[in-house]
Amino acid sequence: MSHEHIRVEREGEVGIVRLHRPKALNALCDALITELNAALRAFEENASIGCTIITGSEKAFAAGADIAEMQDRTWPAIWQEDFLADWDRVADVRKPLVAAVSGYALGGGCELAMMCDIIIAAENARFGQPEIRLGIIPGAGGTQRLIRAVGKAKAMDLILTGRMMDAHEAEACGLVARVVPVEQLMEEALSTAREIAGHSRTAVLAAKEAVLRAFETPLQEGLRFERRLFHALFATPDRKEGMEAFLEKRPPRWSGR
Ligand code: CAA
Numbered sequence: 001m002s003h004e005h006i007r008v009e010r011e012g013e014v015g016i017v018r019l020h021r022p023k024a025l026n027a028l029c030d031a032l033i034t035e036l037n038a039a040l041r042a043f044e045e046n047a048s049i050g051c052t053i054i055t056g057s058e059k060a061f062a063a064g065a066d067i068a069e070m071q072d073r074t075w076p077a078i079w080q081e082d083f084l085a086d087w088d089r090v091a092d093v094r095k096p097l098v099a100a101v102s103g104y105a106l107g108g109g110c111e112l113a114m115m116c117d118i119i120i121a122a123e124n125a126r127f128g129q130p131e132i133r134l135g136i137i138p139g140a141g142g143t144q145r146l147i148r149a150v151g152k153a154k155a156m157d158l159i160l161t162g163r164m165m166d167a168h169e170a171e172a173c174g175l176v177a178r179v180v181p182v183e184q185l186m187e188e189a190l191s192t193a194r195e196i197a198g199h200s201r202t203a204v205l206a207a208k209e210a211v212l213r214a215f216e217t218p219l220q221e222g223l224r225f226e227r228r229l230f231h232a233l234f235a236t237p238d239r240k241e242g243m244e245a246f247l248e249k250r251p252p253r254w255s256g257r
Contacts, residue, residue, distance in 0.1 A: 005032035008039045011190060013197035015043035015052035025063035026056045028087075028108045032066075037089045044093055047256070050197025050204065052093070053189045054116060055100035056109075058182060061125070064107025067134065087140045091115040094205055096196050100189035101125045102182055106164070111140040114149060117208060119175060120189050121167040122182040127175060128164035148215055149175045200238035201256045206230075 007018040017039045019026040026032075036054075043049045056062055065084075073083065090097070090112065099105075099116035106128045113119050113127070121127075129142045137143060138159065147155035150173040158165065170176040180188045196204060210226045217225065233239045237257045245252035 003035045003039070005029065006035045006039060008042075010043075010049065012194065013048060013050040014190060014193040015039075015046070015049045017043075017052065017054050019054070019056040019062055022057060024066065024068075025060035025104060026109070027063050027066040027068075028112065029066040029069050033087055037086060040090060040093050040097075044095055049095065050199075050201060051096045051098060051193040053098045053100050053186075053193050054112070055186065055189065056102065058122075058124070059103040060109070061099070061101040061103060061105040062109030062112055063104045064109050064130070065140070084139050087111070087115075091141070094208065096193075096204060096208055098189050098193050098196075100185050101127075101176075102185050104164075107131055107138065107142070108140050111138060111142045111145065114141060114145040114175075117211075118177045118192065119170075120178050120180065120185065120192065121170060121176045122185040123167050123179060124182050125167040125170065125176075125179075126164040127158075127167075127170045128162065129159045130162040130164070132160060133162040145215075146175075149173075198254075200236070200242060200252075200254045202236050202238055203233060203242075206233055 005019070005021050007020050009016045017036060019032065021027060021029070021032060040052060043052045087108070096118070097116035099113040099119045101113055101119055102122035103124055104126050105113045106126070107130055110127050110129055129138045129146060131138050131142070143159060146158065154173045167176060167179045171179045178188065206229045210229050213225045214222050237255050241254065242252045
């Protein structure tokens with residue numbers, strides 16, 4: 001399938017989606033989101049893919065929703081079409097997503113990175129929710145996911161002022177898992193994604209689902225859900241193989257079941 005605003009590749013068991021609207025700093029127009037969702041769906045349905053990386057250019061992961069496209073939108077229209085609802089499909093992807101962020105990840109760009117499971121940032125990365133400066137607020141999860149990632153003090157600071165934070169501040173406050181030099185970003189993202197793709201597929205899906213459940217449920221319910229998933233994995237051949245391999249001091253041979 002050909003795409004206008006993204007580039008799609010694969011490296012072994014890792015899918016790669018590169019946002020590609022260089023003239024607009026990868027601003028997330030409707031067509032780009034449609035292409036991104038289609039590419040992620042294709043990787044989701046491809047049994048040989050175990051993890052996907054979303055990345056942008058060196059200058060911009062994504063500078064937010066497309067402001068030019070939003071300019072003439074009216075309240076009844078965006079209400080009726082439920083503008084931004086389709087962005088949530090990224091968060092519905094069950095296989096792990098790694099965001100490899102270089103340059104700007106602002107507004108919807110920061111929100112897209114937060115829909116991924118692990119954010120790896122280059123040293124030049126800049127994160128922020130500048131919507132307040134446009135007379136709006138974040139609309140693709142920013143007010144909810146940022147506070148869960150970094151806590152109220154930092155989330156309010158960023159969302160109410162609209163300022164940007166650099167990669168090291170983002171790592172210190174827990175938004176970002178790792179910071180690496182710009183030239184090592186893809187190498188680091190790829191080795192992380194390969195490592196994830198190399199684990200038991202069933203266990204990886206269960207782990208992602210259990211961790212995300214912590215966002216949605218009170219602790220006791222989350223603990224019960226985790227326990228049940230943990231129990232369920234004892235029905236899988238991969239669980240038996242993983243433990244056998246450990247005890248026999250050899251690498252596991254995953255069957256994906
Ligand atoms: N939408 C549309 N176009 C954008 C854009 C965006 N979000 N961000 C940048 N561009 C375009 C610029 O208009 C410019 O286009 P032209 O060359 O045709 O003029 C081009 O990209 C390069 O941008 P700049 O000249 O501004 O580059 P810069 O290096 O001087 O500044 C920047 C970079 C600080 C990121 C600045 O572009 C900027 O502030 N962008 C907007 C960031 C923003 O407000 N994002 C939030 C959008 S709202 C949102 O995302 C809502 C939501 O919750 C989903």
